Amino acid sequence: MKKIVFLSIISLLMIALIGCTSKPKLYVLNWGDYIDLDLIDVFEDEYDVKVVYREVGSNEEMATLLQANSSPYDIAVPSDYMIDKLKTLGLIQPIDFTKLTHYEDLTVIPELYTLYEANGFSDYIVPYAWGTIGILYNTDNANLKPLIESVGWNALFEYGDTYDVGMYDSPRDAVAAALLYLGYHVNSEVEAELLAAENALKSANFTAWGEDNLKGLVIQGTLDMALVYSGDYFSEYYLALEDEVEINFDYFVPETTNIWVDAMVIPTSAQNLELAHKFIDFFLEYDNALQNSDYIGYAPTFEEIYDTMVNDTEYSYDFETFDPFPQGTFRQMYQYGSDSRSEALVSIIARAKASN
Numbered sequence: 001m002k003k004i005v006f007l008s009i010i011s012l013l014m015i016a017l018i019g020c021t022s023k024p025k026l027y028v029l030n031w032g033d034y035i036d037l038d039l040i041d042v043f044e045d046e047y048d049v050k051v052v053y054r055e056v057g058s059n060e061e062m063a064t065l066l067q068a069n070s071s072p073y074d075i076a077v078p079s080d081y082m083i084d085k086l087k088t089l090g091l092i093q094p095i096d097f098t099k100l101t102h103y104e105d106l107t108v109i110p111e112l113y114t115l116y117e118a119n120g121f122s123d124y125i126v127p128y129a130w131g132t133i134g135i136l137y138n139t140d141n142a143n144l145k146p147l148i149e150s151v152g153w154n155a156l157f158e159y160g161d162t163y164d165v166g167m168y169d170s171p172r173d174a175v176a177a178a179l180l181y182l183g184y185h186v187n188s189e190v191e192a193e194l195l196a197a198e199n200a201l202k203s204a205n206f207t208a209w210g211e212d213n214l215k216g217l218v219i220q221g222t223l224d225m226a227l228v229y230s231g232d233y234f235s236e237y238y239l240a241l242e243d244e245v246e247i248n249f250d251y252f253v254p255e256t257t258n259i260w261v262d263a264m265v266i267p268t269s270a271q272n273l274e275l276a277h278k279f280i281d282f283f284l285e286y287d288n289a290l291q292n293s294d295y296i297g298y299a300p301t302f303e304e305i306y307d308t309m310v311n312d313t314e315y316s317y318d319f320e321t322f323d324p325f326p327q328g329t330f331r332q333m334y335q336y337g338s339d340s341r342s343e344a345l346v347s348i349i350a351r352a353k354a355s356n
Helices: 001-020 037-047 059-067 080-086 110-118 144-151 154-158 170-181 191-203 215-220 230-243 273-282 286-296 303-311 338-356
Strands: 025-031 052-057 126-138 165-168 208-210 223-231 249-252 257-266 329-332
Touching: 001 165, 025 059, 025 273, 037 052, 037 273, 037 286, 052 059, 059 080, 059 286, 110 126, 110 257, 126 144, 126 170, 126 215, 126 230, 144 249, 154 165, 154 170, 154 223, 165 215, 170 191, 170 223, 170 257, 170 338, 191 338, 208 215, 215 223, 215 230, 215 249, 215 257, 223 230, 223 338, 230 249, 286 303
Parallel strands: 025 052, 165 208, 165 223, 257 329
Antiparallel strands: 126 223, 126 249, 126 257
């Protein structure tokens, strides 16, 4: 009898263990601190699944993981130019929008949709967040605001002898800033235009090349201005509000600039298509989309969420900062281009940094 009871207990334990490990798994690849993990908990409870969540530090790392033969990922959140590359390589698949019941309840910001539709992305992505590259500057110097607002990109390239200027140490972004300064498109592959961009970078007299540290250098007053992502500004702005310290910096977007978009995609190697679509749809549900956008702090890609965040007093996000396409402005979206162009950009920056 004791043996029977013992075996029964063992059987029940095994069943319990099997139950714990047999939950469907969804593998998600995303950037660090770029999703509200509380919502993932809700999704897991609602669908009785386990989300295996991995963070990456770059688009290139994301692409490497997706190219691996053993790639298990069902969802990824790459940026525009990498989406272009992944699509070309056949590493992402079209999304079945008929399975996204909440997609029709939201409206993608029209100008944003036009940009990524022109790049051939519209069947492959659900936009997650967007932003720009622009100029972060220290407001302690009263002369900087009127100067930057009047000359735009010229401030970075023509005022290095007067002010301390920082340039983002990213081939794609630094060359894009130079191309924009010269009036060319950020995706230019014209040899003469790329040479002109290189010469502009060489002669600009930058005080520093950097990445995430540039925003801190501007706020500290070590730099007067620097090329940054809009997200760099947002992160410091929210931190200052949270710490209740004086905000001594601002962000300016010139009339013509790059607009980036990060988006949810489904890799070709995805093993759980149904659950992948449910995950995307879950984050399209209005309350979830609003909560997640508020958490990550970037400009939302859907009009309804955007309107709430700038008009509802509970959120009160700054309209001018979040306004994606103010009248009279022009936005350009990165494309991958080719491996040879990417290599050329790396060489341009190496030579420019060596000459500074």
